[in-house]
Amino acid sequence: MRLGSLPVPHEPATHADRRTPARPRYPAVPAAGWNMDAKAGQPDWVAIVPFLHVFGLLTIAHRPLWWFALLLIPFVNLVVLVLVFNDLSKAFGQGLGTTLLLLFLTPIGYLVLGFGDDRYELQPDPIVG
Numbered sequence: 001m002r003l004g005s006l007p008v009p010h011e012p013a014t015h016a017d018r019r020t021p022a023r024p025r026y027p028a029v030p031a032a033g034w035n036m037d038a039k040a041g042q043p044d045w046v047a048i049v050p051f052l053h054v055f056g057l058l059t060i061a062h063r064p065l066w067w068f069a070l071l072l073i074p075f076v077n078l079v080v081l082v083l084v085f086n087d088l089s090k091a092f093g094q095g096l097g098t099t100l101l102l103l104f105l106t107p108i109g110y111l112v113l114g115f116g117d118d119r120y121e122l123q124p125d126p127i128v129g
Contacts, residue, residue, distance in 0.1 A: 029107045032114025040120040061087035092118040
C-alpha cells in the first residue's frame with residue numbers, strides 16, 4: 001500500500017484557518033495604556049497600535065527612540081526592558097514594587113498605572129509636544 005493512499009485524520013480548524021481577526025486577550029490593557037498616554041500628555045491612540053505603543057512607552061519614560069532597536073536584540077532587550085519599566089514606574093511616582101509588577105505581571109502593572117490615581121510627574125517630552 002502506498003503512503004499517499006493512507007487516510008489522513010481530519011485536524012480541527014485552528015484560529016489561523018478560520019481567518020477571523022484576532023481579539024485582544026486582555027481588552028482592559030489597551031485601555032490602561034490609553035490612560036497612561038493621556039496622563040503623560042501623549043496622543044492616547046498610540047496605545048492601541050502595536051509597534052507604535054513601544055515608541056509611546058519610550059517617550060513616556062524619556063528614553064531615546066532608537067532604544068526600540070535594542071529591544072530587538074536578544075538578551076540586550078531584557079536589560080533595556082528593565083530600564084524602561086523602571087523609568088516608567090518612576091515617571092508615575094512609583095518605585096521598585098511597580099517595576100517588578102511591570103516585569104513579571106505586565107498586564108496588571110499596566111492596569112495599576114493606567115487606572116490608578118498616580119499622576120505623570122515628568123515634563124512632557126519635547127519630541128512629541
